[in-house]
Amino acid sequence: MRLKNFSLSPGTQFFKSFADESRVRILFLLHKNHELTISDIENILDFTQTKTSRHMIYLKNAGLVSSRKEDQWVFYYLKEEVKDFVNQIFQFLSKDQVLLKDLDTYAILNSNRELAINKIQQKTWPH
DSSP states (O other), X not given: OOOOOOOHHHHHHHHHHTTSHHHHHHHHHHHHHSEEEHHHHHHXXXXXXXXXXXXXXXXXXXXXXXXXXXXXXXXXXXXXXXXXXXHHHHHHSTTOHHHHHHHHHHHHXXXXXXXXXXXXXXXXXXX
């Protein structure tokens, strides 16, 4: 299901979500990477856990973000019905240097994570 229109009250919440730079950065990361944990977002944006959680609660209450739990991890993602709306906004911000730097940071952290996983797997495999 896609969001085709919305009334004034939820619409205001959507736009308020985009009125804060921290929330825009979080939404952009979720838009580009599909889902992230709180710790991913904290590390990429260099935010405290409190600040990150506060913004995630705001985005969930605004109806932009949802989450799923897997083991001890909670993964956050954009709700399917708002993806077109969010995509339209980020087309205008696609060359913003702050947002692009956040993507670079994510790529480095993700690469480091993959290297660590490979090292662990090599150590546990019998030779």
